[in-house]
Amino acid sequence: WAPPRVLPERRRNAMLGVFEAMGKWSLIDSLMIFILMAAMKMDFDIPPADGAANATAAAHAAGAAPPVASVSVEVMPTGGITLFTLGVVLSLVLTAAVVHMHKTLRLPHHHPSARTLRPAPAATRATPSPPPSPPPS
Numbered sequence: 536w537a538p539p540r541v542l543p544e545r546r547r548n549a550m551l552g553v554f555e556a557m558g559k560w561s562l563i564d565s566l567m568i569f570i571l572m573a574a575m576k577m578d579f580d581i582p583p584a585d586g587a588a589n590a591t592a593a594a595h596a597a598g599a600a601p602p603v604a605s606v607s608v609e610v611m612p613t614g615g616i617t618l619f620t621l622g623v624v625l626s627l628v629l630t631a632a633v634v635h636m637h638k639t640l641r642l643p644h645h646h647p648s649a650r651t652l653r654p655a656p657a658a659t660r661a662t663p664s665p666p667p668s669p670p671p672s
Contacts, residue, residue: 551637561626564623575610576608576610577606580606
């Protein structure tokens with residue numbers, strides 16, 4: 536991401552808010568592809584023309600002539616839709632991670648979830664205490 540001298544914190548906060556809000560809508564593309572895949576499954580027969588030469592007399596007598604052609608249309612998912620959906624999910628996860636990092640870096644340094652970019656002041660650092668001295672004899 537960008538340091539505060541390149542991208543001010545208020546602007547970064549606004550950009551991340553937009554990314555987080557709009558990212559949730561990016562799964563609609565995948566949803567629409569799956570709906571269209573289900574809707575595009577079709578099976579139909581092309582009936583013979585009246586007086587067709589290939590229609591048999593027995594089929595006419597039974598009242599049903601065999602179809603000229605049977606057509607089956609089915610949309611098969613390939614690797615593209617899988618990679619696209621994985622890319623969208625990865626984008627959502629990375630955006631959530633960046634927003635989390637942005638929010639935890641903004642917390643006060645004494646907050647338990649805060650991360651600091653610089654070491655704590657010397658007064659708050661724990662210094663090792665000297666070993667206890669033996670009792671006087």
